[in-house]
Amino acid sequence: MIEVLSVTKRFGDVRALDGVSFTARDGRITGLLGPNGAGKSTCLRILSTVLRPDRGSARIGGVDVVAEPLRARRLMGVLPHAAGLYPHLTARENIEYYGRLHGLGEAALAARVDALLGRLGLAAIADRKAKGFSQGERTKVALARALVHEPKHLLLDEPTSGLDVMAARELREWLKALRAEGCCVLLSSHVMQEVEALVDDLVIIANGRIAAAGTPAELAARYPERSLEDIFVSAVEDAAR
Amino acid sequence: MTAVGGVRPDSGRPGALGAIRIVCRKELLDNARDRRTLFSAFVFGPLLGPVLFAVLIHVLVVQTVSTAEAPIEVPIVGSELAPNLVAHLGARGVEAAPSHGLEKFADAADAVESGRYDAVLLIDPDYAERFSAGETARVTLVYDRSNTRAGSRVQRIRAAVSSYAQQLGTLKLIARGVDPDVLSTVMLDELDVSTAAGRSIVLLGMLTYFLLLATLVGGFYLAIDSTAGERERRSLEPLLTTPVERSSLLLGKMAATTLYMLLALALTLAGFTVALGYVSLEPLGMSSGFGIGSALAAFAVLAPFAPLGAALMTLVASFTKSYKEAQTYLTLVLLVPTLPLVFATMLNVKPTGALMWIPSLSQHLLVTAIVRQDPIPLAYVAQSALATLAAAALLAFIATRLYDRERVLG
Numbered sequence: 001m002i003e004v005l006s007v008t009k010r011f012g013d014v015r016a017l018d019g020v021s022f023t024a025r026d027g028r029i030t031g032l033l034g035p036n037g038a039g040k041s042t043c044l045r046i047l048s049t050v051l052r053p054d055r056g057s058a059r060i061g062g063v064d065v066v067a068e069p070l071r072a073r074r075l076m077g078v079l080p081h082a083a084g085l086y087p088h089l090t091a092r093e094n095i096e097y098y099g100r101l102h103g104l105g106e107a108a109l110a111a112r113v114d115a116l117l118g119r120l121g122l123a124a125i126a127d128r129k130a131k132g133f134s135q136g137e138r139t140k141v142a143l144a145r146a147l148v149h150e151p152k153h154l155l156l157d158e159p160t161s162g163l164d165v166m167a168a169r170e171l172r173e174w175l176k177a178l179r180a181e182g183c184c185v186l187l188s189s190h191v192m193q194e195v196e197a198l199v200d201d202l203v204i205i206a207n208g209r210i211a212a213a214g215t216p217a218e219l220a221a222r223y224p225e226r227s228l229e230d231i232f233v234s235a236v237e238d239a240a241r
Numbered sequence: 242m243t244a245v246g247g248v249r250p251d252s253g254r255p256g257a258l259g260a261i262r263i264v265c266r267k268e269l270l271d272n273a274r275d276r277r278t279l280f281s282a283f284v285f286g287p288l289l290g291p292v293l294f295a296v297l298i299h300v301l302v303v304q305t306v307s308t309a310e311a312p313i314e315v316p317i318v319g320s321e322l323a324p325n326l327v328a329h330l331g332a333r334g335v336e337a338a339p340s341h342g343l344e345k346f347a348d349a350a351d352a353v354e355s356g357r358y359d360a361v362l363l364i365d366p367d368y369a370e371r372f373s374a375g376e377t378a379r380v381t382l383v384y385d386r387s388n389t390r391a392g393s394r395v396q397r398i399r400a401a402v403s404s405y406a407q408q409l410g411t412l413k414l415i416a417r418g419v420d421p422d423v424l425s426t427v428m429l430d431e432l433d434v435s436t437a438a439g440r441s442i443v444l445l446g447m448l449t450y451f452l453l454l455a456t457l458v459g460g461f462y463l464a465i466d467s468t469a470g471e472r473e474r475r476s477l478e479p480l481l482t483t484p485v486e487r488s489s490l491l492l493g494k495m496a497a498t499t500l501y502m503l504l505a506l507a508l509t510l511a512g513f514t515v516a517l518g519y520v521s522l523e524p525l526g527m528s529s530g531f532g533i534g535s536a537l538a539a540f541a542v543l544a545p546f547a548p549l550g551a552a553l554m555t556l557v558a559s560f561t562k563s564y565k566e567a568q569t570y571l572t573l574v575l576l577v578p579t580l581p582l583v584f585a586t587m588l589n590v591k592p593t594g595a596l597m598w599i600p601s602l603s604q605h606l607l608v609t610a611i612v613r614q615d616p617i618p619l620a621y622v623a624q625s626a627l628a629t630l631a632a633a634a635l636l637a638f639i640a641t642r643l644y645d646r647e648r649v650l651g
């Protein structure tokens with residue numbers, strides 16, 4: 001479970017997050033939805049311990065990300081926006097590097113990497129250097145890298161941006177499979193239609209605040225006879241007011 | 242199950258040393274696959290210095306030898322007036338060249354000033370007359386002091402003329418029944434105590450410069466790639482989400498940079514050992530004294546400079562926003578080893594205990610001493626290493642502080 005409690009974060013005079021609270025539950029896909037600059041990435045970066053909150057707290061699987069960042073990192077896989085690979089390393093080596101940093105032993109690591117490469121359909125390019133990979137291949141390798149230590153929680157920042165239709169679809173199937181295994185998946189997006197079919201819970205964020213939260217069904221009930229996109233737009237407009 | 246670098250069984254993540262080793266190993270492998278990095282670190286650096294050095298010394302030797310032994314041709318205006326002087330000069334390798342068109346002092350001055358001749362000798366029109374009368378006969382040497390290339394030739398002409406004058410003077414005294422020793426009241430004996438290799442101070446300065454430069458170049462691209470490069474290709478943020486302290490990540494990168502630098506240094510020293518084996522320094526009056534023993538000693542003395550350079554380059558590259566910016570700033574860092582060199586050469590400083598606390602200057606002085614085959618107190622070597630490693634530790638600490646800031650993501 002991922003818990004965010006009244007998190008505030010400023011960059012100079014800009015208030016990126018202003019008392020944000022929400023919860024992402026295990027075995028569910030939670031979508032963090034909002035326009036560009038709403039604070040989605042800042043929120044995910046605080047959860048992934050890359051940034052520290054000014055106020056408030058956040059927990060991954062019950063571990064406080066500020067007090068025990070290293071323990072928290074063990075419990076999650078992170079796919080930042082436009083995550084880069086090492087171009088001179090092969091797909092396998094890119095994944096292995098993170099496995100070692102997560103403390104996996106060589107035997108367990110080899111087995112785990114082979115399994116990931118197989119499941120993600122990367123076996124054919126496993127030993128090719130990342131230099132020439134397509135955007136889809138890069139994202140898949142970055143995802144495998146984030147999953148190498150079998151984390152219970154997965155954070156993804158705009159995972160489908162830059163992917164073609166087929167690759168995006170494949171990624172969504174993957175996330176559904178992880179959900180079925182009991183993972184707690186939290187992803188951000190600014191494209192309503194994309195998350196509509198995928199997420200179980202929605203957190204709409206605008207101007208650093210939570211504008212609305214709930215399952216798509218709950219939101220639809222709250223705003224009757226309107227499409228999810230209309231709900232998104234009016235929630236964002238309300239927040240801006 | 243055995244794990245890389247020792248896994249803490251309770252927490253399931255590598256310890257600090259294990260993490261440093263993992264990062265270091267990855268950076269070594271990653272950069273070993275970059276042709277540009279490899280070329281600049283292990284080909285360009287180690288070859289450039291020794292080859293340039295060997296060529297320079299060779300040119301210097303050829304020049305010195307040729308100017309010392311080859312006959313000099315000098316136009317002598319009015320040579321027919323002083324056949325004995327001309328013969329005397331000829332016997333000392335100063336040969337009369339045809340002096341076409343040169344008649345007066347002004348012609349000679351123009352010819353020398355324009356660089357047509359290095360020097361011109363003018364025999365006074367009254368020479369023969371005054372000579373026969375037993376009076377002082379005049380000879381004028383026209384030369385340009387700013388023409389350093391001609392310096393040794395002018396010196397030889399002057400010496401040849403003086404020796405002729407002295408010889409004649411001695412003969413005149415004897416003819417008058419006077420002991421020529423009457424004139425030598427004080428005799429000056431000269432004794433030059435500089436060791437043979439000691440005369441090559443500027444060359445030695447260049448030697449240490451090339452060694453320090455090649456060492457820095459060895460880690461140049463790795464330092465950039467592992468910091469500014471990592472940020473630019475956006476692999477830094479996911480790396481920071483692995484369960485490893487940022488200081489461990491950075492120390493691993495510095496360790497890899499240091500190893501590349503040490504390898505570059507070893508290759509460069511090997512290059513110098515080979516190159517100096519081909520060039521004979523004896524004609525310059527220097528013993529090269531740069532064998533395998535000297536190379537090993539120089540490696541030991543220079544090795545502490547590698548972690549300092551690695552920490553400095555990593556720190557500077559961490560400040561920068563992009564690969565290009567890092568390249569610009571690090572190029573300035575490459576100038577660092579020239580500073581002690583200029584200082585030491587200008588002031589002709591000798592190794593002292595106090596100077597051993599200054600990194601890169603101490604290495605320069607120690608390597609110079611090794612090549613000159615001067616004795617070096619072991620305490621100096623220890624002081625130099627200690628001071629250099631302490632500076633490296635300080636810079637590394639500052640760099641890790643820098644990486645703990647949020648702005649490191651750029």
